[in-house]
Amino acid sequence: MPASLCGTWDMISNVNLEGYMIALGISPFIRKIALRLKLRKVIEQQGDQYIIKTTSNFRNYTVSFRVGQEFQEFTQGLDNKHVKSLVTWEGNKLVCEQIGEKKNRGWAHWIEDDKLHLELYCEGEVCKQVFKKNANE
Numbered sequence: 426m427p428a429s430l431c432g433t434w435d436m437i438s439n440v441n442l443e444g445y446m447i448a449l450g451i452s453p454f455i456r457k458i459a460l461r462l463k464l465r466k467v468i469e470q471q472g473d474q475y476i477i478k479t480t481s482n483f484r485n486y487t488v489s490f491r492v493g494q495e496f497q498e499f500t501q502g503l504d505n506k507h508v509k510s511l512v513t514w515e516g517n518k519l520v521c522e523q524i525g526e527k528k529n530r531g532w533a534h535w536i537e538d539d540k541l542h543l544e545l546y547c548e549g550e551v552c553k554q555v556f557k558k559n560a561n562e
């Protein structure tokens with residue numbers, strides 16, 4: 426059983442968000458704002474049901490899904506695309522495949538050294554983010 430992803434997590438590093446956003450077709454103006462954001466993840470789980478909230482002082486994004494059950498995702502406030510998503514466990518990684526206009530799109534979350542890790546993929550670009558558990562938990 427992999428370590429729980431649940432909790433409130435604050436971003437401590439963010440590598441190649443720029444490349445990922447360019448692959449998604451985000452405008453230079455929005456990219457410049459997005460690069461400055463301190464992101465927070467709030468992850469809740471009940472059995473196979475997850476709710477992952479990404480928050481910032483610019484925009485928020487929430488996705489909820491059941492592991493192993495395909496769902497329609499609308500990436501509202503990100504690149505505003507409709508994708509067909511499927512989240513599964515691959516070893517200790519919670520992996521999402523996002524099928525749509527962009528090739529090789531998805532993400533993976535896992536716990537390593539008490540930190541929450543996230544890789545965001547799109548068309549060969551990989552953004553790597555690491556979050557530490559919020560001290561107030």
Ligand code: 1AG
Pocket residue numbers: 446449451455456459462464466477479480481483484485486487488502503504532543
């Ligand atoms: C995600 O995480 C992405 C969450 O699905 C957002 C992370 C980085 C930004 C991604 C794309 C940038 C697109 C547009 C820029 C506009 C706004 C800036 C970001 C606003 C934050 C919400 C995977 C997983 C579950 O944790 O969603």
